[in-house]
Amino acid sequence: MxxxxxxxxxxxxxxxxxxxxxxxxxxxxxxxxxxxxxxxxxxxxxxxxxxxxxxxxxxxxxxxxxxxxxxxxxxxxxxxxxxxxxxxxxxxxxxxxxxxxxxxxxxxxxxxxxxxxxxxxxxxxxxxxxxxxxxxxxxxxxxxxxxxxxxxxxxxxxxxxxxxxxxxxxxxxxxxxxxxxRGVVHVYVSVEGKQGHSAYPQDADNAIHHAIEALHAILHIDWGKPAADFPPTSCQFTNVKGGEGASNVIPGRATAFADIRYNPGLDFEAIRQRIETACSVSAATRLDIRHEAAxxxxxxxxxxxxxxxxxxxxxxxxxxxxxxxxxxxxxxxxxxxxxxxxxxxxxxxxxxxxxxxxxxxxxxxxxxxxxxxxxx
Ligand SMILES: [Zn+2]
The missing domain is CATH 3.40.630.10 (Zn peptidases)
Known part of the structure; x- marks a missing residue:
């Protein structure tokens, strides 16, 4: 040439x-x-x-x-x-x-x-x-x-x-x-609790505590056997927010965001089900799960x-x-x-x-x- x-x-x-x-x-x-x-x-x-x-x-x-x-x-x-x-x-x-x-x-x-x-x-x-x-x-x-x-x-x-x-x-x-x-799934976690004084926890419902349980549950999901030739599924929490800045206020609201890169041994439906099952323990936790890329x-x-x-x-x-x-x-x-x-x-x-x-x-x-x- x-x-x-x-x-x-x-x-x-x-x-x-x-x-x-x-x-x-x-x-x-x-x-x-x-x-x-x-x-x-x-x-x-x-x-x-x-x-x-x-x-x-x-x-x-x-x-x-x-x-x-x-x-x-x-x-x-x-x-x-x-x-x-x-x-x-x-x-x-x-x-x-x-x-x-x-x-x-x-x-x-x-x-x-x-x-x-x-x-x-x-x-x-x-x-x-x-x-x-x-x-x-x-x-x-x-x-x-x-x-x-x-x-x-x-x-x-x-x-x-x-x-x-x-x-x-x-x-x-x-x-x-x-x-x-790999594909991409985004997970928005939001928790509504009840704000209150940290010395009176019986009158409040700590949103951060619920969020920790949800994050822990999602992080420990078993994603199963990965398809060959691909990196395994990875779940990374990239944002967590909660608290009013004061040391003595129980937060009434907390949010978190996870970016999942999934191995095609799974599909979106299987991922959604596993996350919802893992988080079903707390009624205060709301999930918004989106398929961003196949x-x-x-x-x-x-x-x-x-x-x-x-x-x-x-x-x-x-x-x-x-x-x-x-x-x-x-x-x-x-x-x-x-x-x-x-x-x-x-x-x-x-x-x-x-x-x-x-x-x-x-x-x-x-x-x-x-x-x-x-x-x-
Ligand atoms: Zn480019």
């Missing part, structure tokens, strides 16, 4: 310079359109609830349809003065490109664009192609990829497989791909083999098929029955002050993406 690196670098710079702090797109999807339309792509806008969403679609010279999914929004910069270079200036220095979104995930989108340009100029026959791009990934993810998938479903356009360009790699491009993610898993398949072989072909790296980390937009595609794999740049500076990417990584990832497109 002739050197594709200047194209990937150029696209990354152009995207970083478009300030797109979530949920703003900042003109990034217009830029993507300007790259793709000369390659024969048509853009379908699926803007919803003030969010910019685009599907770019191109008929194939070969059977099958391959989608690439990603987001143009980035997380806030934090104090800009603490960045070594301004976060939206896209300064390249010493083989490194600096800027918010360099790794997560404007760099990944740029590499897919450069790979498409390469395949087109080389007249490589390609499958049907889609790019599913949202500006609502880093925020609420309410009107983003899920709306794109709904559009594809209702227009009978679902792809045969999808690559999500999130930065999956640990220390070398391709050393880690994600084939699944778990997903792509079993061994041709897509995973193709991605692994493409990585090995380009840089000889041995790939770990992983399911770690938080949730991702891959879940919306997987829920629609599409085999999903996440492959992107390294993730050692994502969301940090001074986010940056090695320019050599852009070159490697572009080559790997071109291999995947060519051999799909």
């Amino acid at each position: 002739s050197s594709p690196s200047p194209a990937a670098l150029k696209h990354t710079v152009e995207l970083i310079r478009r300030r797109s702090v979530t949920p703003d797109d900042g003109g990034c999807q217009d830029y993507i359109d300007s790259v793709l339309s000369p390659l024969g792509f048509t853009r379908i806008r699926v803007d919803t609830g003030g969010i910019t969403n685009s599907i770019y679609i191109r008929p194939g010279e070969k059977p099958g349809t391959l989608a690439f999914a990603g987001h143009t929004d980035v997380v806030p910069t934090g104090p800009e003065a603490r960045w070594p270079h301004p976060p939206f200036a896209a300064v390249a220095e010493g083989g490194v490109l600096h800027g918010r979104g360099a790794q997560d995930m404007k760099g990944g989108i740029a590499c897919w664009l450069a790979a498409l340009e390469y395949c087109c100029t080389q007249n490589i026959p390609m499958p049907g192609l889609q790019l599913l791009i949202t500006s609502d990934e880093e925020g609420d993810s309410v009107d983003g990829t899920i709306r794109l998938v709904e559009y594809l479903q209702s227009h009978d356009l679902l792809p045969d497989a999808a690559v999500v360009g999130e930065p999956s790699s640990s220390s070398q491009v391709g050393d880690t791909i994600r084939r699944g993610r 778990a997903f898993y792509t079993p061994d398949c041709a897509l995973l083999d193709l991605v692994e072989n493409s990585i090995r072909q380009v840089n000889g790296v041995q790939t770990l098929r992983d399911t770690g980390g938080g949730t991702s937009d891959g879940r919306f595609l997987a829920t629609a029955g599409i085999p999903v794999v996440e492959l992107g740049l390294t993730n050692d500076t994502i969301h940090q002050i001074g986010e940056r990417v090695a320019i050599s990584e852009l070159d490697e990832l572009t080559r790997i993406y071109a291999e995947i497109i060519t051999h799909f």
Whole structure:
């Protein structure tokens, strides 16, 4: 493959310079359109609830349809003065490109664009192609990829497989791909007791004492045997509030919040039942249990083999098929029955002050993406 690196670098710079702090797109999807339309792509806008969403679609010279999914929004910069270079200036220095979104995930989108340009100029026959791009990934993810998938479903356009360009790699491009993610359940615990004087407990009902029992019961739930290839279910209480600040007041109200990352050996219904059973001892305790994100898993398949072989072909790296980390937009595609794999740049500076990417990584990832497109 002739050197594709200047194209990937150029696209990354152009995207970083478009300030797109979530949920703003900042003109990034217009830029993507300007790259793709000369390659024969048509853009379908699926803007919803003030969010910019685009599907770019191109008929194939070969059977099958391959989608690439990603987001143009980035997380806030934090104090800009603490960045070594301004976060939206896209300064390249010493083989490194600096800027918010360099790794997560404007760099990944740029590499897919450069790979498409390469395949087109080389007249490589390609499958049907889609790019599913949202500006609502880093925020609420309410009107983003899920709306794109709904559009594809209702227009009978679902792809045969999808690559999500999130930065999956640990220390070398391709050393880690994600084939699944744990799901997320949120638990809001609230306790109504009766406020009173701490020297007269017979006239009060301590909400904190009830809350402690509920938290203890939830923390000691046996989540059962975890599904293979996944980290076990984890329940973390991240907020507990109660008390009036005075040393002699029994609190009448207490609240707590738990974030559960569940292994797909369980489902939401099983989790809800176990929590309600564990907390049924106290009538004062109210629970609000919500399913925030579904778990997903792509079993061994041709897509995973193709991605692994493409990585090995380009840089000889041995790939770990992983399911770690938080949730991702891959879940919306997987829920629609599409085999999903996440492959992107390294993730050692994502969301940090001074986010940056090695320019050599852009070159490697572009080559790997071109291999995947060519051999799909
Ligand atoms: Zn991301």
